[in-house]
Structures are given as structure tokens and as C-alpha cells.
Amino acid sequence: MTARDPLPRDDNVSPCRLCGKPARHAFNRVILERYDTPYWECSACGSLQTSPPHWLEEAYAFRGVHIDVEQASRGVRNWICLAHYLRAYGVTRERCLDFGGSSGLLARLMRDSGFDFYCFDPYEMPRYADYFSVGELQPNEYSVITAFEVFEHFPDPRSDLGRVLQLGADLVVFTTLPYAGQGPDWDYLVPASGQHVFFYTEKALEGFGRQFGYTLRKTRAFHLYVRDDGAFAQAGLCAVEIPPASAGALLGATCWDSAATKQDTQYVRDRFLAEIRSGAGKA
Numbered sequence: 525m526t527a528r529d530p531l532p533r534d535d536n537v538s539p540c541r542l543c544g545k546p547a548r549h550a551f552n553r554v555i556l557e558r559y560d561t562p563y564w565e566c567s568a569c570g571s572l573q574t575s576p577p578h579w580l581e582e583a584y585a586f587r588g589v590h591i592d593v594e595q596a597s598r599g600v601r602n603w604i605c606l607a608h609y610l611r612a613y614g615v616t617r618e619r620c621l622d623f624g625g626s627s628g629l630l631a632r633l634m635r636d637s638g639f640d641f642y643c644f645d646p647y648e649m650p651r652y653a654d655y656f657s658v659g660e661l662q663p664n665e666y667s668v669i670t671a672f673e674v675f676e677h678f679p680d681p682r683s684d685l686g687r688v689l690q691l692g693a694d695l696v697v698f699t700t701l702p703y704a705g706q707g708p709d710w711d712y713l714v715p716a717s718g719q720h721v722f723f724y725t726e727k728a729l730e731g732f733g734r735q736f737g738y739t740l741r742k743t744r745a746f747h748l749y750v751r752d753d754g755a756f757a758q759a760g761l762c763a764v765e766i767p768p769a770s771a772g773a774l775l776g777a778t779c780w781d782s783a784a785t786k787q788d789t790q791y792v793r794d795r796f797l798a799e800i801r802s803g804a805g806k807a
């Protein structure tokens with residue numbers, strides 16, 4: 525059977541949205557306090573997934589972070605670890621993209637740390653990085669792509685995650701909690717928000733990455749897809765593990781009054797003044 529073969533009609537079977545193989549009914553949870561929804565576990569890649577999500581428009585209609593109170597602290601933690609990782613990997617002025625970058629906070633902080641970061645998020649106003657955000661993505665434009673707490677939001681991961689990997693970055697740094705049979709009470713399902721709809725096993729992430737020429741690596745802070753023929757294929761992992769004691773020092777040294785911040789300040793001031801002079805914001 526190939527991924528495109530029709531599946532046998534069976535109410536307890538649904539095709540996996542990553543690998544196309546049959547997924548069996550695992551349990552139900554109530555999404556958005558309204559929709560009693562089956563979750564399915566794939567017989568081949570092992571991933572867990574909701575039924576095809578019809579509620580996404582409602583799920584994203586809420587403004588603010590609402591129940592995701594850790595969003596801010598997660599951003600700061602990711603910034604500190606990521607700056608350390610990328611330096612250890614020898615990244616300097618390579619173009620980097622924060623995919624699904626939300627408010628643009630991480631892209632802004634990474635720019636303050638001297639990296640050439642841009643934010644992509646078609647669903648949010650990247651208020652911290654509005655002059656450093658991109659609306660269209662082309663292959664081979666970015667050496668490094670980051671995607672923190674993004675992949676579990678993909679309604680159709682075969683094409684959505686495929687689209688990220690087809691951009692051809694040498695390194696993709698991401699977080700998503702792997703599924704390993706946690707069951708219906710797993711916190712990460714967050715059915716009340718309706719936004720987490722696909723939960724990958726590590727086997728699934730590994731196998732899917734391989735189709736695009738990536739090797740999956742796991743560090744204490746992040747998962748990495750390292751492109752097999754890319755610039756970081758030979759880099760060791762031990763160099764990038766952050767010793768906890770150095771986090772404070774790294775935070776202090778990483779951005780205040782940096783040359784990178786001063787350079788961006790000049791650029792955004794010039795651009796902002798030019799926009800005002802051309803009539804932007806006039807009543």
C-alpha cells in the first residue's frame with residue numbers, strides 16, 4: 525500500500541495527515557469546549573492527530589496569548605539558548621528566519637545579538653520586527669530557520685512541514701513536544717485552545733526529515749534538522765549544549781547597547797522618517 529492508496533472504509537480508521545497510512549481511534553477530547561473530537565494514532569509513524577480541524581478560524585479568533593502564559597518566558601529562554609547555539613555553530617551574518625514568529629520578539633532579540641534575523645508569520649502583526657518581517661518565502665534564501673512551538677499547529681503537516689523543509693535551510697531549529705503514547709490527559713493537547721492539532725513521534729519527525737535530506741538531532745533545548753549536504757552537517761553536538769551557569773553571563777553579554785542594535789536603530793529611524801514624509805499616518 526502506498527501513501528495515496530484509498531484506505532478501507534472503517535469508522536475507526538482515518539488516514540494519517542503526515543504519512544498517509546491508517547491511523548486508529550485513540551480517544552476523544554472536547555475542543556474549544558464545543559466540539560467532541562476524536563484523536564487518532566497512526567499505525568505507521570505513530571503520530572497522534574485530531575480529526576481534520578474545522579475549528580481553526582474560531583481557535584485563532586481570540587486576541588492575545590490567553591492561556592499560553594509561558595509565551596514570553598519561552599521567547600526569552602529560546603533567545604538565550606539560540607544565540608549560544610548559533611554562535612557555537614559559527615553562524616555570523618547568515619540570513620536567518622523565525623518561521624511562525626508571532627510578535628517578532630525573538631527575531632528582534634536575535635538581531636540585537638548580532639544575527640541577521642527576519643520574522644515570518646502570515647497570521648500576526650510582528651510588532652517587534654515590523655521592518656524585519658517577510659511576506660513571501662523563496663527556497664534557499666535562509667541558512668537557518670527557527671520554528672518554536674509551530675509544527676503542532678500544522679493542520680496538514682505533510683504539506684505544511686514539507687513547505688518549511690523545502691525552503692532548503694542548512695539548519696532548522698525547532699521545538700514541539702514529541703508524542704510517545706501520553707494519553708488523553710496529556711497537557712500538550714490543550715484542547716481548550718483548539719490550536720494544537722498534530723503531535724509527532726520522534727520516529728515520524730526523523731522519517732519525514734529524511735525525505736528532504738535532513739538528519740534529526742536532539743539537544744537539551746531544541747530539536748534540529750541538519751541538512752546532510754549543508755554547512756552544519758559536520759558540526760558536533762556537544763559544542764552547542766549550554767551550561768546552565770553561563771546563561772546569566774550570556775544574557776548580560778548578548779545585546780545591551782550592541783553595535784547590531786545601533787545599526788538597526790539607524791536603519792529604522794531613516795525608514796520611519798521617510799514613511800512619515802511620504803504621508804504615512806496622516807488623518
Ligand SMILES: [Zn+2]
Pocket residue numbers: 540541542543544545566567568569570571
Ligand atoms: Zn503517520
